[in-house]
Amino acid sequence: MLQVLLASLRQPRQAKLLDKLGFIGRGYSAYYAAFMDRRAAADPRSAVGGMWDEMGELQLATLSQQGLQPRHTLLDIGCGSFRAGRKFIRYLEPGRYTGIDISPRIIEEGKKLLLAEGISLDVFACRVVNDLRFAEFAGQTFDFLLAQSVFTHTPAAVIEECFAHVGRVMHPGSVFCFTFFEGADGSYDGAMENFAYRPAFFDALAARHGLRFEPIAGFAHPRGQKLGRLSHRP
Numbered sequence: 001m002l003q004v005l006l007a008s009l010r011q012p013r014q015a016k017l018l019d020k021l022g023f024i025g026r027g028y029s030a031y032y033a034a035f036m037d038r039r040a041a042a043d044p045r046s047a048v049g050g051m052w053d054e055m056g057e058l059q060l061a062t063l064s065q066q067g068l069q070p071r072h073t074l075l076d077i078g079c080g081s082f083r084a085g086r087k088f089i090r091y092l093e094p095g096r097y098t099g100i101d102i103s104p105r106i107i108e109e110g111k112k113l114l115l116a117e118g119i120s121l122d123v124f125a126c127r128v129v130n131d132l133r134f135a136e137f138a139g140q141t142f143d144f145l146l147a148q149s150v151f152t153h154t155p156a157a158v159i160e161e162c163f164a165h166v167g168r169v170m171h172p173g174s175v176f177c178f179t180f181f182e183g184a185d186g187s188y189d190g191a192m193e194n195f196a197y198r199p200a201f202f203d204a205l206a207a208r209h210g211l212r213f214e215p216i217a218g219f220a221h222p223r224g225q226k227l228g229r230l231s232h233r234p
């Protein structure tokens with residue numbers, strides 16, 4: 001009987017469940033950071049979803065449509081292996097790009113990819129974070145913020161934490177673009193670690209934290225993600 005149980009726990013699905021359970025006390029972000037660390041070690045480009053050039057260019061084009069100029073500052077939340085960071089770092093003036101991520105390994109592997117492309121590590125900032133409270137940026141604001149394919153992988157509590165604190169790193173004209181899968185609030189696809197929400201979820205959450213949410217039409221994401229924009233309420 002014990003052997004049957006042990007064998008079943010070695011099946012991929014159950015092993016994944018055990019892995020998640022082991023992180024319960026430290027929260028989903030700790031589980032996801034370890035998950036991303038492992039994926040980054042295997043292949044830092046596919047760890048963030050692949051489509052390396054296409055998705056990098058889409059992110060630069062999207063923020064440019066929202067008004068991003070080379071003089072602006074940008075906080076790339078969940079920057080991963082710099083799939084878009086490499087485009088932004090080249091586009092923005094030196095020192096204007098900052099990337100943050102919960103996975104130390106994805107940042108480490110991403111830096112290697114940047115160096116291989118001839119991008120100096122001195123012209124941008126990046127750091128590993130444990131949460132989305134932005135305490136490391138006390139007194140600092142960014143003109144643009146981006147969370148591409150981040151809330152598509154986070155439970156509601158992480159998004160709430162972000163919305164509750166992000167206003168402090170946004171000035172009255174800041175624009176925060178983020179992507180999401182549309183679906184029943186918090187619905188979870190364990191195979192892909194995907195979460196979905198209704199636009200109304202973001203609308204209500206934004207209002208609770210003095211922010212304004214606007215859905216942006218016409219975002220051509222190859223896997224059907226939607227785009228939203230947050231700003232301070234006037």
Ligand SMILES: C[S@@+](CC[C@H](N)C(=O)[O-])C[C@H]1O[C@@H](n2cnc3c(N)ncnc32)[C@H](O)[C@@H]1O
Binds near residue numbers: 036
């Ligand atoms: C699918 S990848 C996308 C990376 C990047 N935005 C891109 O489009 O290439 C999602 C990234 O978000 C990071 N992430 C997930 N939850 C996070 C959190 N709570 N705080 C910071 N980063 C997070 C993951 O570690 C991962 O690198």
